[in-house]
Amino acid sequence: MGQPRSIIAGLVASILLSSLVLVDAVDAAAARKIARPRPKPSSAAKCEMPKFRIVVDVGHTPDSYGALSARNDPEFGFNFRLARLITAKLKSEGFAATRLLVTDGKARPSLFKRVGAANEGRADLFLSVHHDSVPDKLLETWEFDGAKSYFSDRFSGHSLFVSRQNPHFATSLMLARMIGWQLKQQGLHYASQYTLPVMGRYRRQLLDKDVGVYRYDGLVVLSRTRSAAVLLEAGSIINRDEEMEMNSPERHEAVAGAVAAAMREFCEKR
């Protein structure tokens, strides 16, 4: 199985950051002309917990599963498990209208399906759950389970992304900051590498240096949603130690608890 696995790992390594699919320039121009999302004043203008519609989006699809972990597990599975727990936590804390969104199909069409589902469901907040990797050039090789595998222990931590193209940018940023602050209270640190030149085209502007909120304008799920939208990279699965942590009940609880605490704080301030 060494050869096929290494081929798969190689293929996946080449699309490691496919989670972060950009709207190209033509699409962006067309979007401004014909599909410019109109801000809805109702969205997040007030927050009644049982009615506040949070869509928890599972990043990627079973077919197009995102990054591959250091131990060759697909990102989609990590996203699904954590997003399901976040959804359950939010519901149990009073956000009864929270919904888990699982999308199928190929990567790019799935992004527009997600946005369509969130907009049709008149979401108040779209929270996309992902797990992080690194650019291909940073990958190192090791043997896991008898197969050549890829890892990078250089970076770790979570990160949060928001888009200035989102019609509720200020609310999105506020929510991302609140989630980031709660994650920090849990003793977790954010991934600071996105400001570094080594990140190349994945380099981002850091909007909040205390809690790790970055700006990512062109991301489809952040820019095309009519609701406030935040993307959470919950941790790095290409980092061999953090991959193990991302599978642990303690880390799941820390992240889900942080999101729920942030949402409560958001609603109390409205």
Ligand SMILES: [Zn+2]
């Ligand atoms: Zn992803």
